[in-house]
Amino acid sequence: xxxxxxxxxxxxxxxxxxxxxxxxxxxxxxxxxxxxxxxxxxxxxxxxxxxxxxxxxxxxxxxxxxxxxxxxxxxxxxxxxxxxxxxxxxxxxxxxxxxxxxxxxxxxxxxxxxxxxxxxxxxxxxxxxxxxxxxxxxxxxxxxxxxxxxxxxxxxxxxxxxxxxxxxxxxxxxxxxxxxxxxxxxxxxxxxxxxxxxxxxxxxxxxxxxxxxxxxxxxxxxxxxxxxxxxxxxxxxxxxxxxxxxxxxxxxxxxxxxxxxxxxxxxxxxxxxxxxxxxxxxxxxxxxxxxxxxxxxxxxxxxxxxxxxxxxxxxxxxxxxxxxxxxxxxxxxxxxxxxxxxxxxxxxxxxxxxxxxxxxxxxxxxxxxxxxxxxxxxxxxxxxxxxxxxxxxxxxxxxxxxxxxxxxxxxxxxxxxxxxxxxxxxxxxxxxxxxxxxxxxxxxxxxxxxxxx
Amino acid sequence: xxxxxxxxxxxxxxxxxxxxxxxxxxxxxxxxxxxxxxxxxxxxxxxxxxxxxxxxxxxxxxxxxxxxxxxxxxxxxxxxxxxxxxxxxxxxxxxxxxxxxxxxxxxxxxxxxxxxxxxxxxxxxxxxxxxxxxxxxxxxxxx
Numbered sequence: 001x002x003x004x005x006x007x008x009x010x011x012x013x014x015x016x017x018x019x020x021x022x023x024x025x026x027x028x029x030x031x032x033x034x035x036x037x038x039x040x041x042x043x044x045x046x047x048x049x050x051x052x053x054x055x056x057x058x059x060x061x062x063x064x065x066x067x068x069x070x071x072x073x074x075x076x077x078x079x080x081x082x083x084x085x086x087x088x089x090x091x092x093x094x095x096x097x098x099x100x101x102x103x104x105x106x107x108x109x110x111x112x113x114x115x116x117x118x119x120x121x122x123x124x125x126x127x128x129x130x131x132x133x134x135x136x137x138x139x140x141x142x143x144x145x146x147x148x149x150x151x152x153x154x155x156x157x158x159x160x161x162x163x164x165x166x167x168x169x170x171x172x173x174x175x176x177x178x179x180x181x182x183x184x185x186x187x188x189x190x191x192x193x194x195x196x197x198x199x200x201x202x203x204x205x206x207x208x209x210x211x212x213x214x215x216x217x218x219x220x221x222x223x224x225x226x227x228x229x230x231x232x233x234x235x236x237x238x239x240x241x242x243x244x245x246x247x248x249x250x251x252x253x254x255x256x257x258x259x260x261x262x263x264x265x266x267x268x269x270x271x272x273x274x275x276x277x278x279x280x281x282x283x284x285x286x287x288x289x290x291x292x293x294x295x296x297x298x299x300x301x302x303x304x305x306x307x308x309x310x311x312x313x314x315x316x317x318x319x320x321x322x323x324x325x326x327x328x329x330x331x332x333x334x335x336x337x338x339x340x341x342x343x344x345x346x347x348x349x350x351x352x353x354x355x356x357x358x359x360x361x362x363x364x365x366x367x368x369x370x371x372x373x374x375x376x377x378x379x380x381x382x383x384x385x386x387x388x389x390x391x392x393x394x395x396x397x398x399x400x401x402x403x404x405x406x407x408x409x410x411x412x413x414x415x416x417x418x419x420x421x422x423x424x425x426x427x428x429x430x431x432x433x434x435x436x437x438x439x440x441x442x443x444x445x446x447x448x449x450x451x452x453x
Numbered sequence: 454x455x456x457x458x459x460x461x462x463x464x465x466x467x468x469x470x471x472x473x474x475x476x477x478x479x480x481x482x483x484x485x486x487x488x489x490x491x492x493x494x495x496x497x498x499x500x501x502x503x504x505x506x507x508x509x510x511x512x513x514x515x516x517x518x519x520x521x522x523x524x525x526x527x528x529x530x531x532x533x534x535x536x537x538x539x540x541x542x543x544x545x546x547x548x549x550x551x552x553x554x555x556x557x558x559x560x561x562x563x564x565x566x567x568x569x570x571x572x573x574x575x576x577x578x579x580x581x582x583x584x585x586x587x588x589x590x591x592x593x594x595x596x
Contacts, residue, residue: 200551
């Protein structure tokens with residue numbers, strides 16, 4: 001492998017290396033960019049005044065744009081943003097004040113700094129009017145070039161700072177979008193991981209009913225055959241009843257009937273069908289829960305009854321819970337909640353799996369829902385090993401786990417925390433080592449104030 | 454299909470004295486197996502109680518023991534271990550919805566069961582396996 005050696009850090013072109021003696025008149029590079037972006041508008045009806053202003057301002061290095069009237073200035077303002085406008089007061093047609101008013105009326109130029117240029121004999125009234133229409137400063141003729149330059153420079157700086165701030169805001173918005181995207185991935189990843197944990201149990205929940213459905217169908221096939229033979233013989237016997245072969249056929253029917261035991265077959269047939277149908281429905285339900293849970297990313301808020309979410313979560317976790325704990329449900333009527341029901345289910349699945357795993361051999365899990373003080377409260381309590389106090393404070397942190405490497409990622413509770421807070425709610429835990437834990441999820445009935453995520 | 458010959462040439466027969474006990478917490482599974490094995494030459498005893506099943510193993514001669522794994526009161530492997538200690542010659546068959554699981558392979562290594570059947574099972578395969586194992590047991594017990 002070839003090791004490449006670079007002597008300069010990438011991304012820093014030579015010409016931008018700082019040089020304190022550098023003149024501000026630089027036109028290329030970053031500075032040139034800004035000078036194009038921060039033009040100065042000079043408005044005066046007299047050519048000689050415009051020329052004088054240009055001469056005074058040219059070594060600031062910024063673009064200077066001329067307008068000979070208020071109308072022309074307004075036209076130019078349609079196309080460009082200016083860092084500062086130098087406005088002559090006394091102009092025919094539209095005077096400086098009227099021009100300034102019109103500039104202020106426009107959204108785009110509402111905040112552009114305006115410096116009025118006027119004769120020294122301007123009255124207090126005029127000056128007052130000038131400030132009233134939004135001027136930031138007055139310059140009285142005759143004035144010194146330095147005075148003009150220093151005032152203009154202030155607003156040029158402000159303009160540059162403004163641009164930089166806007167750049168930073170855009171940068172932060174991009175960073176936020178990136179964060180949102182990663183959060184979405186985290187949620188999805190954790191959901192898949194939870195599904196993975198449940199998959200063995202879910203396979204069992206599906207294979208079990210499948211076992212007896214297929215078995216029963218095969219047995220029913222055989223029942224049908226036996227009943228069919230009996231039926232065939234009976235019909236034959238009925239057909240032959242008045243003929244000499246009649247009694248032999250009749251005996252055959254009696255023999256078959258005893259061997260077949262049709263009453264039992266018919267009864268058991270019905271039972272088998274009913275049990276198989278129940279099994280089919282169990283499979284249907286679990287597949288439905290699975291589909292809902294693993295559905296990729298909801299984007300719309302839905303009105304959901306959280307008791308339904310509880311039932312779905314319990315169904316998905318049946319196998320995890322079945323041989324570990326007796327589950328007691330106490331679900332009170334709940335109002336509909338505007339939320340992302342899949343995400344709520346994800347939280348519940350995490351809590352239920354944790355509860356089951358905290359129980360060593362046999363225990364109890366109690367799930368309750370109710371409305372308290374205008375909030376939906378879901379409690380999941382277990383009789384498991386409990387959580388020591390020093391772990392409680394870190395419980396919802398990402399990657400915090402007490403499980404062995406490879407057994408748990410430590411994301412479940414963190415994601416649960418994120419989901420619940422995004423919904424405007426909170427999640428709490430109370431626990432005692434050796435006795436068990438209780439997780440409480442509280443959600444405002446009004447739902448998330450802002451779209452979660 | 455209820456007779457076979459010993460190596461010495463003597464036939465064995467399966468009768469209602471031969472017990473096949475089955476434990477599963479799902480009543481529909483027990484019902485389906487009962488239906489399937491009703492006409493078999495041995496006596497099929499289904500139960501959802503591991504205690505009752507263990508009791509039978511201790512007090513009677515149980516030829517074959519079928520257990521599901523995931524049960525509320527006791528894990529399937531725990532049960533099989535108890536059956537093994539109590540009656541080592543009883544044939545043990547594990548019925549499970551997830552036959553490839555690590556714990557199944559581990560249990561096989563520990564010789565907790567002789568046969569593993571996945572759910573869903575094949576009816577004929579199950580029937581034939583039970584009969585075959587019963588005959589094998591008879592031969593080894595008698596011989």
